Amino acid sequence: MTQRTALVTGGTGGIGTAIVRYLARQGHRVATNYRDPAKAEAWRAAMKQEGYDVVLVQGDVSDPASCETMVREIEAQAGPVEILVNNAGITRDTTFHKMSYQQWMDVVNTNLNACFNVTRPVIDGMRGRKWGRIVQISSINGQKGQYGQANYAAAKAGMHGFSISLAQENAKFGITVNTVSPGYVATDMVMAVPEEVREKIVAQIPVGRLGKPEEIAHAVAFLTGEEAAWITGTNLAINGGHYMGW
Numbered sequence: 001m002t003q004r005t006a007l008v009t010g011g012t013g014g015i016g017t018a019i020v021r022y023l024a025r026q027g028h029r030v031a032t033n034y035r036d037p038a039k040a041e042a043w044r045a046a047m048k049q050e051g052y053d054v055v056l057v058q059g060d061v062s063d064p065a066s067c068e069t070m071v072r073e074i075e076a077q078a079g080p081v082e083i084l085v086n087n088a089g090i091t092r093d094t095t096f097h098k099m100s101y102q103q104w105m106d107v108v109n110t111n112l113n114a115c116f117n118v119t120r121p122v123i124d125g126m127r128g129r130k131w132g133r134i135v136q137i138s139s140i141n142g143q144k145g146q147y148g149q150a151n152y153a154a155a156k157a158g159m160h161g162f163s164i165s166l167a168q169e170n171a172k173f174g175i176t177v178n179t180v181s182p183g184y185v186a187t188d189m190v191m192a193v194p195e196e197v198r199e200k201i202v203a204q205i206p207v208g209r210l211g212k213p214e215e216i217a218h219a220v221a222f223l224t225g226e227e228a229a230w231i232t233g234t235n236l237a238i239n240g241g242h243y244m245g246w
């Protein structure tokens, strides 16, 4: 298969690490960003032990200038970015009447504005080469809403609006743009939800358990593959049946 260069933002996190592993196993050169050098080095060492050589570049997805520098550095080390997975994300859960402007902005900047910040520096190259794969990692809560997540649900819903517009603008250039909307996956982010709240959430999942990061990564590998050229503008829900839209 064709070896490509992939950038997975937030690759050191729970779902991100699984995506990095999957794309690397497909033979791609995989890059990710980090903010905390100490955490990044420990992660790089652990990945190396597993046999994965990942390009790690400092970059804050909420900052456009930082993203421009990050993308150019990745290109210098690994070649032009042909696969982009906008995966980095944070939560600042609280009911809206208690939410601060900062909690709103932090979530919108890191989850939604990051799509602009990271995609803008790679899109011209993809259009010029007439090939690209872009995947937004959104959330079930962008589809159904969630008590305590007005900021996160708004940002995650916005990510799919971004996907379907980009999909239309770039279809002629061999670029597909899709969204994956994971449900509750066993990562640090979900484990930070208070246990009694989490138990109630798991009870609503027909499959009867949290998802595994690999179950999301598998879909990203599928959507970024050569043969997925006719899948664009879709939102793939992977949530154990927790929310069944159509």
Ligand code: CAA
Binding pocket: 091, 093, 094, 095, 138, 139, 140, 141, 146, 147, 148, 149, 152, 182, 183, 184, 185, 189, 190, 193, 194, 197, 201
């Ligand atoms: N529906 C209706 N009522 C609810 C509710 C719900 N889903 N969840 C909580 N409540 C009620 C409680 O029963 C309680 O009611 P009483 O006051 O009558 O007892 C009340 O809301 C508590 O409200 P507070 O405003 O005092 O809330 P709090 O400060 O104690 O905590 C919260 C609220 C932070 C939102 C907490 O409930 C929570 O963490 N909820 C989980 C949010 C969640 O699912 N986050 C997902 C994180 S993982 C992720 O985001 C990944 C992904 O993509 C899926």
